[in-house]
Amino acid sequence: MPRDPSFTKVFQRIRAKKPKDLDAQFEKAHEAVFENMDCLDCGNCCKTTSPMWNETDIQRVAKLLKMKVSDFLDTYLIKDADGDWVYPSSPCPFLLDDNACDIYEHRPKACREYPHTDRKNMLGILKLTQKNALICPAVSQIMEKLERIYN
Numbered sequence: 001m002p003r004d005p006s007f008t009k010v011f012q013r014i015r016a017k018k019p020k021d022l023d024a025q026f027e028k029a030h031e032a033v034f035e036n037m038d039c040l041d042c043g044n045c046c047k048t049t050s051p052m053w054n055e056t057d058i059q060r061v062a063k064l065l066k067m068k069v070s071d072f073l074d075t076y077l078i079k080d081a082d083g084d085w086v087y088p089s090s091p092c093p094f095l096l097d098d099n100a101c102d103i104y105e106h107r108p109k110a111c112r113e114y115p116h117t118d119r120k121n122m123l124g125i126l127k128l129t130q131k132n133a134l135i136c137p138a139v140s141q142i143m144e145k146l147e148r149i150y151n
Contacts, residue, residue, distance in 0.1 A: 007143040011130050013150045014123070022122050029145040030118040030138075037138045043099030044135050050087035051110030053077055058085060064106045115139045 014022065039045075062072035076093060077085045087093065094102040101107055115136045116125060132139040 005134055005140065006130055007133055007140075007147065008130075010143060010147045010150055011126055014146070015126060017150065018123060019150070023120055025146060025149055026122045026142065027118050029142040032145065033138050033141045037141075039138070040099045042137055043095060044137070045111075045114055045132075046092040046095040046099070046101070048090050048135055050090065050092070051108045051114070053085040053108050053110070057108035057110075060106050061103055061108075064103060117142050 019025070058069060058072060058077070062069045065072065067075070073085070076087065078088045080086045092101075094107075096102055101111070113119065115132045115138060116128060117132075117139060119125075122129065129139065129143075133143050134140075
């Protein structure tokens, strides 16, 4: 039977069990996967999704680009239905041809933390993690590891 790329059953089991060691298990799997993962080989996150930009991110990158905040917002971002600042479309306007980021040292917090698999309270972001498993090969590999534990 082909593998479910969204790992629906694994996420259902995790939600049902609410394991106390979930954060530790995610962190362990995250570290193992990223020992052998080069995000520049993929770039799916930057090609398909938009990070949420907070005010600090917006001010920092506008300054880097020598733009007024209002001009930066007009040029790069829109407010989505939830009121978050995001790109109006994909790919990221700062994604280079080699999958590198043109503003890497100044990128938004959401980009710095992606794919969010090594943080606290993973139980609280399982829906996001399930979405990211469809986008990011690293998250998919992390979920394969967790599937063995929470089977």
